[in-house]
Amino acid sequence: MKARTALLALLAAVIAVGWAGLPGFSTAAFTATTTSTAQVTTAADWTPPVVVLDAPAFVLRDTVTLTAAATDAETGVKTVRFDFLAPGASSWAEVCTATQAPFSCEWNTKPLADGSYGMRATATDNAGYSATSEALRATVANNVLVALGDVADAVRGTPTLSAAVHNAGALGYTLRIEYSAADANKWTGICTSMNPPFSCSWNTGALANDFYDLRAVAVLGGSIFYSAIAEDVLVDNQAPTISMTDPGSPLAGVRTFQAKASDAHSGIAQTVLQYAPFGAGSYKDLCTVNTAPHSCRFDTRALPDGSYSFRAVATDVAGNSTVSTPISSRLVDNNASAVSMENPGVYLTGTVTLSAAASSKAGVTSVTIQRSTSGTSAWTDICADATSPYGCSWNSATVVNGFYDFRAVLLDGTGKSTTSDATSGHQVDNTPLRGFDVQAANGGAVGKLQPGDSITYTYNQQVNLSSITPGWTGAPQAVTVRLQDGALLGLGATGDTLDVQRSGSAVNLGSVNLKQNFVKANKTAQFNATMRAGTTTVNGVQATTVTVALNNTGSGSNNLRTASAAANMVWAPSAAALDLKGNAASTAPVIEGGPLDIDF
Structure with a gap:
């Protein structure tokens, strides 16, 4: 009897451990069609399917076949719905729904107006989970159609522009x-009387660094045909600024090299840190x-x-680049012992990895990692490690919440100790209530905030x-919903930030850095929206979701632009949000889960 009781207890424990690791919902795919905020219940299938829309021809005429590949490893794919987004439309329209593989659909484009269309496929599995493919674009041209070639979001110098006319016959x-100028509708010719292959160069050097609209115009007999307008093309001929941070001297072992870079218009695309032997003119890359x-x-x-000399090269999104003033005469000397503490991150929660890099000609006997409350000089050993990689797992819940510094102490083969520089500004935050995820759903044109779009904030437990x-x-x-250009907040062109407000009362959801460029430079836009709460399951615990759906533009509609880059949003929750026991929420940033996407 005792043996059977013990066996049942062991089995229950194993099931509980396995169950605790299962998520209550998945953020691994973009789910534009899922709007329900009802409580998620136990199911045999916990993840959405995978769906990819096959790329159609660039120009579509008459009836075309749309196809998609969709799979689901658990319960199988139930349906694949094909949708299209008409030029200027704010919502998707259904083409058809396929119920068996191979998933395909016949799309009659003849009744449609010519222009550039969006296309996507949404797969739903037999457990009810949905996933939407990346949106693709193609041109429907059943009549005479003028098309402007693709134009980059940001341009400089003399970019090449192209255009085409479809179905003009002989x-x-x-x-x-x-x-x-964007939204001004006052047009100036760039090139006229173009000849095949219908391309020309646009000299932007005399223009202000700002947003512009472009279009192609065809004159056919007594008729004039216009292409769709390429909106909000940023002309940016101003180079970024950059300075190399002095890495110190002498340098030994693993060290941090850093630069400060900023750009007033299109934003920094990449920074390359470089080195050269002192006196040599040829630099090589440390890292990008x-x-x-x-x-x-x-x-x-x-x-x-x-x-050695060290420098940095910054390049913005438009392609402008700047080279920093070199930091010269810095000595690399690896004859001495060297130790440096790795940065464990700004916010530390639960069990974290602490590590250090160490080297010594006399051999490394051990590396001890220590902590200290920020602002004090009292160091406490956390762990010691005698083998590389030097470090350990540390339960941050063993100390009170607050700011801490970390350092590493190397003991070499001769018994000599070497202490690293301290890394500081690390906040231990084991507050029970915290943000879990943030996700956006697109209800209109891809890359532009519009009515029908929504954003969902998910906590790790229930919220008051x-x-x-x-x-x-x-x-x-x-x-x-307020949307502010990142430049207004000192976050750069791709730091546009969203927050939620309510007349007469605060809305304590914090803010979301969209990490993309949805608003024109130094502008703000507002939407009237509806906020509602729901529940889901996070790590086996019932948790609160807050979904905010955009209804219509309140102000600044002309300040919106279309983003094309994919990025993960970062949500900074508000400490004013409380759990059911009255504990304040953690303000630790929450990075959007799942694959990179354009969000809206």
């Missing part, structure tokens, strides 16, 4: 390309960094000992909804 026509902070770790043992906004029960609540 009729003669003239073709030109024009530009206007695509996001701030513009820094990397580099093992100086890869360089011969000697004197009246702490989000006074008196709220989770029922639909009218709110305002």
Whole structure:
């Protein structure tokens, strides 16, 4: 009897452990069609299917076949729905729904207006989970159609522009390309009377660094045909600014190299950190960094000992680049012992990895990692490690929440100790209530905030909804969504930020850095929106979701632009949000889960 009881207890424990690791929902795919905020219940299938829309021809006429590949490893694919987005439309329209593989659809384009169309496929599995493919574009041309070639979001110097006329037959026509200041509708010719292959160069050097609209115009007999307008093309002929941070001297072992870079218009695309032996004119790359902070770790043992110069090269999205003033006469000397503490991150929660890089000609006996409360000089050992890689796992919940510094102490084969520089500004935050994920859903044109779009904030447990906004029960609540250009907040062109407001009361959801360029330079836009609460399951615990759906533009509609880059949003929750016991939420940033996408 005791043996059977023990066996049942063991089995229950195993099931509980396995169950605790299962997510209550998946953020691994873009789910534009899922709008329900009802509580998620247990199912045999926990993840959405995978769907890819096959690329159609660039120009579509008459009836075309759309095809998609869709798979689901658990319950199988139930349906694949094909949708299209007409030029200027704010919502998708269904073409058809396929119920068996191979998933395909016949699309009659004849009744449609000519122009550039969006296409996508949404797969739904037998458990009810949905996933939407990346949106593709193609031109429907059943009549005479003028098409402007693709134009980059940001241009500089003298970019090449192109255009085409479809279905003109043998009729003669003239073709030109024009530009206007964004939304001004005052057009100036760039090139006229174009000849095949209908391309020309646009000299942007005399223009202000700003947003412009472009279009192609064809004159066919007595008729004039216009292409769709390429909106908000940023002319950026101003180079970024950059300065190399002094790495110090002497340099030994693994060190951090860093630069400070900024750009007033299109934003920094990448920073390259470089080195050269002192006196040599040829620089080589240390590393390439695509996001701030513009820094990397580099093992100086890869360089011969000697004197070196270091510099950084910043390139913005438009292609302008700037080389920093070199930092010269910095000595690399790896004869001495060297130790450096790796940066464990700004916010530390739960069990974190602490590590250090160490080297010594006399051999490394051990490396001890220590902590100290920021602002004090009292160091406490966390762990010691005698083998590379030097480090350990540390349970941050063993200390009180607050700011901490970390350092490493190397003991070499001769008994000599070497202490690293301290890395500081690390916040231990084991607050129970915290953000879990943030996701956006697209209900209109890809890459542009429009009515029908929504954003969902997911916490790791239940929230007292009246702490989000006074008196709220989770029922639909009218709110305002504010979108600010990143330049207004010192975050650069790709740091556009979204927050939620309510007339007469605060909305304590914090802010979301969209990490993309949805708003024109130094502008703001607002949407009237509806906020509602729901529940989901996170790691086996019932948790609160807050979904904010955009209804219509409140102000600044002309300040919106279409983003084309994919990025993960970062949500900074508000500490004013409380759990059911009255504990404040953590303000630790939450990075959007799932693959990179354009979000809206």
